[in-house]
Each structure stands twice: as C-alpha cells, then as structure tokens.
Amino acid sequence: MEELTDDLNNELNKIDINVKRQAQIKYWNGFKIAEIARQLNIPQSTISSWKEREKWDDIAPIGRVEATLETRLCILIMKEPKSGSDFKEIDLLQRQMERVARIKKYSNGGGNETDLNPKIKNRNKGERKTADKNPITQEQEELLINGLLETMFPYQRVWHDAGLKHRIRNILKSRQIGATYFFALESFVDALKTGRNQIFISASKKQALQFRSYIIDYAKRVADVELKGETIVLPNSAELIFLGTNSKTAQSYHGNLYFDEIFWVPRFEEIRKVASAMASQKQYRQTYFSTPSTLAHSAYPFWSGKRFNRGRPKAQQGVFDISHDFLKYGRVGPDNQWRQIVNIYDAENGGCNLFDIHDLKLEYSADEFEQLFMCQFIDDNESVFKFAMLQRCQVDSLEIWRDFNPLYLRPFGNREVWLGYDPAYTGDRAALAIIAPPRVEGGTFRVLHYQTFHGMDFAQQAERIRHYCDSYNVSRIGIDMTGLGTGVYQIVKTFRPDAVGYQYNPDLKNRMVLKAFDVISKGRMEWDSLGNDIPASFMSIKKQLTASGKQTTYFADRSEEASHGDIAWAIMQTLINEPFEGTSTVNQSFMEIYS
Template sequence: MGKKEKNLDENPIYNQVQTQALGLYLRQYETKEIADELEVNPRTVQQWISKFGWKKMRDDAPVELMLRQRIAYLLWIDRKHAEQLSELEMLLEQKHKRDEAAERKKRKASQSNGGNGTHRGRPNNKVKNDISGITAEMLAEFREKTFFQYQKDIREHKCNDSINEFRFYLKSRQIGLTYYFAFEAFEDAILNGDNQIFLSASRKQSEIFKNYIRRFALEIGDVELKGKDELWLSNGACLNFLSTNARTSQGFNGHLYFDEVFWIPKFQELDDFAGGMSIHAKYRTTYLSTPSTTAHEAYPKWSGPKELGIDITHKALKKGSMGADGIFRQIITIDDAIKGGANFFNMDKLRRKYPIKSIFDNLLRCVFLDDSASFFNITALLACKTNTSKWKDVHLEREHPAGDAEVLVGYDPRGGGQGEGADDAGLVVSLKPKKKGGVFRFLERIRLKGSSYEEQARAIKKITEKYNVVHLEMDVGGVGSAVAELVRKFYPSLKEVDYSPEVKRMMAYKAREIINAGRLQFGDDWDDVVHSFLMIRQHTTKASNQITMVSNRTKKGSHADLAWAAMHVLHWEPIDILNDNTTTISFS
C-alpha cells in the first residue's frame, strides 16, 4: 500500500476530492458521472466506494447520523474554502430531502392505518427552519456562558434605544466581534421576528456570519438552518448575507450590520444604497471594522463633521460615547479585550510577530495608517478587489487551478532565519494577461515565516508543479542568492533581480501604473495584500541622494513582502508596453 493511500485510511475525515465524491454518491450519482465531474479515474471512485463502505452508508439508516456529523463538522470551520461551502449546501439540501421523504412515508403509513386513505387528526408537517423551540431562556444561558464582558456591554448598547440607532465599532483583529454580532442578530430574529442584513467586504466574510448563525441554531436548539443566500426562519424573520455589490444591495429591509467598512471599495456609494435597507424607524444600523487608513471613504463617517469637533481618541471612546451627529462610537483594542476577559491572547508572542510598532498599533490597537506617505493609493488598491468565483477559467479547489494557462510567479525571499522574529518571505501567483495591456489576475499568495532556504525552495517547486509557470522572478540580493541557487536547479529560466534604488523605483512605478489603470484584480478578501502595498513609501538615500522605495522593515520583520512579490509579477511587463507602438511584443 502506498504512503498516500495509507494516510487516507488513517484520516477519519476524507480529503477534499473524496469528500466531494461522497457527496455526489449520496445524491445517487453513478460512478462514471462522479469521475467525470471531479476529473478522476472511475476505478479510483469505485475503490473509494468499496474501501470506505459508501454503499452501506447510502443504503442503511445510519447515513442520517453520518450526514449530521459531517454537517456539524463543516459548520464549525470558521473560514471555509469554496469547496467546503459547496459541500455544506449540498449536504443540507440532501438532509432536507431525506427529511421530507421520511415525513411523506410517515403520513402515508398514518393514512393507511386510519382507514379509507383518511388521516385522523392534523398531519405532522415538518416546518423548515423551525426555531419555535428556542426560548429566551436558552439564548440567555448561551449568551452568559459564551461571551466576555466587552461583548455583553455591546448588547447593552443594542438594548438602549437612546443610542442604538447608529453604532460604529472600531476594533482590534480577532477579538470576536463578528461572532458576537452574528449572535446578536440571531437572538433578535428569534425573539422579535425582525429581519437581519449582513453586508460584508467579501463573499467569504458574509459566509462567516451565516455559518456562525447556523452553529448557534444547531448548538442551542438542534436546528439545521437551510438556505443559500438567505435564511428564512419559521417565525417569518429573514436573514440576508450580502457582499459589497451596490446593485444587489437594494430591495432588502431589516437591522443592518455593515462589516469591515474600512476595507470596502466605494464605501460612500454603497453606504448610500445600504442606508435605505434600515430606513424604517425600528431598524438599527451597526458599522464595525478594523482600521485601514485615514484616506478611506469611511473615515469621515467615523470622525464626524469637522465643525462638530467629535473626539475620536481612544481615551474618549474606550467606554463608548454618543456623538453630536447621532452616531454612538466605541474603540475596542486588544488591551481592552484582554481586560474585558479575553484570555486567548499572548501579548509577548504578538509583539514578536509584529515587531514594527506602526503595524502592531494598526492591527491590534485601532490606530489608522497615514497613507499620505504611502506610494500607493488605498482607493486604487481596494478597486482591485473582485469576486474570483466568477472566473470561469479558474478552479481554485483543483489540483491544477488554472489548468494549462500560463502564470507568472513573483517571490520576495526576504528572510531565511528561524523562529518568531524571523523575516517573512512572500510569493504571489498571477494569470498572465491574455493580451497586451490586459489584466493581471492574482490566484494565490503565500507567506513563509522563518523558513530555511531549502523550505523556501521546496515551496516554490510545489508552485511550479501546480501551475504552468512561464515567468518566475525573485530578488537575489542578500539572503535571496541562497534560495535562488536552489531554485535554478528545477527552474533554470529563473529571472534574477538584484535590488538597487533604481530597480526598486522602476518596479514600484510600474506596479502603480498597472493598479491605477484598473489592470490588477485579486480576491475581495485579500486585505493583507492591500495592507502590504500601503507599507511602501518613497525615500531619499543619504549616500547618493537617490529616490528609492522602502517599506517599514527591520531586521526582525516586515509586512510588505507580499507587495514586493506582487511587484516581481508585474515587473514581467515591459515598462513602456502601452506607449511603444513600433515594437512587436512576444508573450510566449
């Protein structure tokens, strides 16, 4: 037995392709249909059916237990990839169909026992998303045992009609506010029957809200909520989960939760549309976000009109304060969360992870970046965000996501050290533009922290095996030369760049030209790439008085590695490609 097969046997949770195959098999797909759908050998599918006993699962009653276990497992994954989301929807639909079939069988048997095809008494029709068994006491018990004091304080704000119409929370990363607000909306929908709307910076972020709510229903009331883009509860409340497309943000009404507003492109336009969804007097509007920069369109809403002189310092907003413009604001830093009971942080570890003060303060202490010094513009960067699920020629869940399509790879090997304080390396994969002056579409990004030269080279080799790489470029100055030496052994055509003030300046100018022209696209959840570009600024060297590009980098760490890796990708394109009409350019 091969090593791979042995590992599959030992793993109680099937790998990605097997799980998808099982889902199709449970839906009565034939072996050949499954093989064609997943692009695997039919014999392989048949081996899985035999090895894992799938036929018995499908034929026997215990399949119900298996379905429930798998659904529960998927619900507890916070950040699901597209394949897991698709599987969850399929399994919930399968469970719903089985429940309906069992109910029909039960009614038929009951009618037969009643004589002459009639049924004595009212049929026991199962109600979809029946939350009638979830009581206020059950919700209160869950709330008290689950949330920390700073989260409970926010619920008090929600219950205070004098301040709850417009709430704006500026928060540290990873303190559980998305989790809390999902519960707040779930509780309100059950107790009051009110509609709830979640508007997020990306489709994946809105799915996090939805999956939290499904988990609450399953854990508190043993209810499996069904629905794709919206969840209708048995009491008439509807929960909608939207991403930031202004054209689809109309026609809904309810309490509005506007998530990660400082990372949303065209915020003002979207806010104008979204405002109509909570226009009824009873509906609340809640904004929440980690900070980006003071140049973002949402910043004026946070800071308030200048003439009102609203104090937005942490000291003024630590406990929350009602502004003269009618918006209740609160800042919750990581320090506030820890004091409020959050016991899952290690500050020493976080300081080692983010040794640069400006980055640490931005991510964890709610301090905005001043992008006036940044070479790149946040508005242009946020405009690069797109819904990558609409790319029909890309399948990110597959072994070869882009098939035979040509891709470009950039690598910034800034590191090679070991341990917490080691500098990070970044890698970016992009589809090659289909035509002169076309769009670069980023497919994948990887950050390697504290990896040895050999580990970095192995990571790059895996990328060359995963994609049809026609351009691989990396910096070979300093520690990069050691990684490059290993990479050349399996990718001889590696393009090597030795950074100089002139080279770095030209790379940055080229990247900015492409970004400002709207010729770069990446996933709408790639905020780390936006942040990385914002860390780059112009600098005049002391020795030669030359203008170059630098990032907030120390010997301990960096946060601009992904931007430099991306610039190596964009550096593939000649600097004058859009202006030179006399030269024939070959992309082969």
C-alpha cells in the same frame, strides 16, 4: 333459536361467558379438542360438531381477532357494577372493532386506502403547508439563545449591551478579535427571539458569507441544528440575508443591518445610503465595524462626525471626540451613534488570550502594527501608492472570477500563473503571491492567492513554493535573493531550474515600483476585496534617497525587528515579467513626481 338463546343466558348467568365462544377462542389459540373439553367440562363430540358446522379452520385471522374482541366486549357490557377502567376498556374495544371492520372491508376488495386511514381523504384538501426548511425545536432554540454569551469576551458583552440600548453602533477595532464571529451569533439569536430579518454586508460576497459560515457552525455545534439555504429562513420566518457591496437589489430587504469592514469598502457613502435605508424603521438597528484604512477613505467622515456636521450651521454642529481615551468604553456622539475603539490591548485586558503581542510586534513594522492592531489610520500622503488608486483594484471575486475556485485541487485548472516570493529574514515574514497574467495584451492581472509565513527555515519556505507549483500551472517564478534570500532561491532551483532570482538594488526597485504604478493606475490589477493586506502593503512603500543622496529609491521599513510591504514586493516580482510599453503619460508623470 329460542332454545339456543336460553342456553346462552343460562351459561352467562353461571360463568359469565359463552361456552361455545370460549371453546372457539381456545381452539384458535392452539388447544386440542380433548383438552378444551376437559377444561370446559363438555363432551368432545359437542366441540367437534361446533368446529365442523361453523368451519372454525376457515375463518381468517382478522375474523378470529374480531371474535376475541367481541367476547371481551360482551363480558364488560354484562358486568355490573362497572369501574372507571371498565368504561375505558369498553371505549378502546369499540374503537378496535371499528378498525377491524375497516381492515375487513379493505381485505375483501370492497374498499380502498381511506378505509385504513380516513385522514387520507383530507390530506390534499386546502392549502398545502410548506415544511420548514430549517426546523428548530423549542429545546434547541433555548440552547442556541443561552449559548450566546457563555463563551464571549467582556468587550463583546459590551457590544451586545450597547445593541440593546442604541440603534446605531459604530466600532473601530483591532484585527482578529472576533467581531465578525460575535455579530454573526448575536444576529442569529436576535432573529430567533424577535423574528427580525438580519442583513449582512461586507466588502465582498465571500466575506459576507463568512457570517453564514459562523452561524451554521454554531447551530450545529451547540444544538445539532442543520441550517440550509443561501438565505437562511428560520421557522419564525426571520431571514438571514448575505449580500456583497455590488448587490443591485439591497433596497428590497428590511431588517437589522451588519456592515463589516466599512473602511475597506469602495464607494462606501453610496452603499451606506442604500444599506441604511433597509434598517430605517425604529425597530431595526445598524451596526458598523472595521479595522482602519486611511484618512482619505469615504467612511472616515461617517466615523469622525464630519459627515454629520457637513452642511449644518456652525451653531448646530456637534463636537466629536474620536480619541481612544474618550471612546475606549463606548460613548454616544452628537449624531446619536454609539462609538467605541477596541485595540489589541483593550481586547487582551478584556480576556482575549488569542494573541502573543510581543511576537506580533516582531512580525509587523511599527506603522503596520499601529494600523492593524492599535486602530490608527494611515495618512497615505507620503505613500507612493495612494489608497484611492488601490481601492479601484478591489473586486468581488466570487461574483466575477468564474474560472477560479480556491476549493479545487487545481484552483485555476491548467491556466498559466506567475509566482512571486519575498523570503523571510530573521524576525520578519515571508510572502508569496500567485498572479494570473493577462490573456491579451493590455489585459488585467489578478491576484489569485497570497499568503505570509513566519518562523520557517529556508527548506520549509522552499517546500511551500513546491506545494503551490503542484497546485497551479506556474510558468514563471521570481524570488528575492538579496542577502539571506539566496538560501531559499538555491533550494527552489533544485526542482525549478527556471526560477529567477532578483538581487535588489535601487535600479531594480525603481523599475518594479514604476511597473506596478503603471499597471495599477491604469486599472489593470484586481484582487478580492477580502484581501485588505494588499493595499496596506502597497501603501507602506515610500521613496527615499540612497546613501549617496544622488538617487531616489523605495523602501518599506524592512529590518530585523520589522517587515513591511512584503506582499507588495512579492506581487511586483511577477509584474516585471511583462515588458514596459514605453514611456506613457502615466509613468512619465510618475517619474516627474517621484524622481
């Protein structure tokens, strides 16, 4: 043994390597013994003797790796002087030797998986951290935050800046100018930046979920982030909570409040008390925005300042100017609310290019245009159907209509529906309504779907009716065939011979309005709260005398330049399929008032 040690030291001093080990490594690398002997200048018999005696062929691959590592490590240890890179390599080789030792122990059956990865021992210790449901990297977060204002219109930037300065924003707006979209994105970015919860309330759960849809789409499009969950929880624990107005647990939340379409929400004052309490801390802000409905709505005193002045001594009451001229650019009122009115011309001047105002004026009557796009409230005193009565028909269909899903190919299965159609004339709209009749006598009618069309010829209108006949089990079809409406009716008759055409006259309109008044006043009608067009259409119906002055009839300002009430007439064409129940207290009162 002493002789072998002396030989090894002599060889290392000469060529800095153990010849036997070098021969062994060359052999494992595929060199023939004769070639190894020539390269190392030693006899072939010596190498063959080492190979047989030490059983080089029986050594496992991991052992060969270990020998190679050991050889290199020995060379570096013996080297003097050593450089910085030498010390780094020595450290690396030692760690690799430890790794090889664990693999050998595992391979020989004396170890387990922890020998390969010691960290496994601790993976189940302590509290387990739940993985983020919606992971967002720092780079993605920057994209989402920076992308907010890039595509916004100037009036939306005004809303954003007002939110940074004022705790309560109250905005009266034109329809379809992107308010819901903007506030969805603003709230999402605020949650990312501050960690504050964001709470969304609208007239129905379906409408509140529109906020969620906008947020999910924005996150995917801008930063390729997949957001999940009915309540979206962000990595910083901020929650995006989407509620309908019938939520019984709203008081358990806290965060910024966004309340959409307040002038179309039933029981607004009751809901506002609960909703505003969720944002009562000074760190949270409240945002209310809506198109107008009627002066009789319970949200009007909140907007006009009458609620603030109610019960206060006259000396403490504030003076509220809610005119468009005063609020066009946004003002803070005596109640510390920041108010603004944004009509369609304001939006157009603010860069919104999504409308053709000339076409809109042709599609809508003057009154309807003023309400929907010019932020004017309706005074329903002259209307046959009062807003308070119509508002009771609004329901959260997502919560209570379990047998209806508009996303299905057959949304209502094989259940019976009735279809009413008010055709388009030159310059106005056509309207289609699909109604689920009551399943029992005296039951409730439901407006499952309604739609308006513009710029379609008779054949195209008839084709739309055919489409809905394929999607629903339509058992009855009623079509207004007055004047040019007979063109649509005649085409529909070719594929639905059972279609009924109505030739409008004072007697027929009286029966239609009387029947609708009877149904609605008894609470026998439901439509989704998202359908603001329906009450607006019914409120447009007023009474007038016929040309002879001897008979009362009903109208909704239809002319070549304007249309109004089209949705209401389409619905009423289905309701008259149900026979009158005779003279009741309700319809007798109606006839006395409106005859």
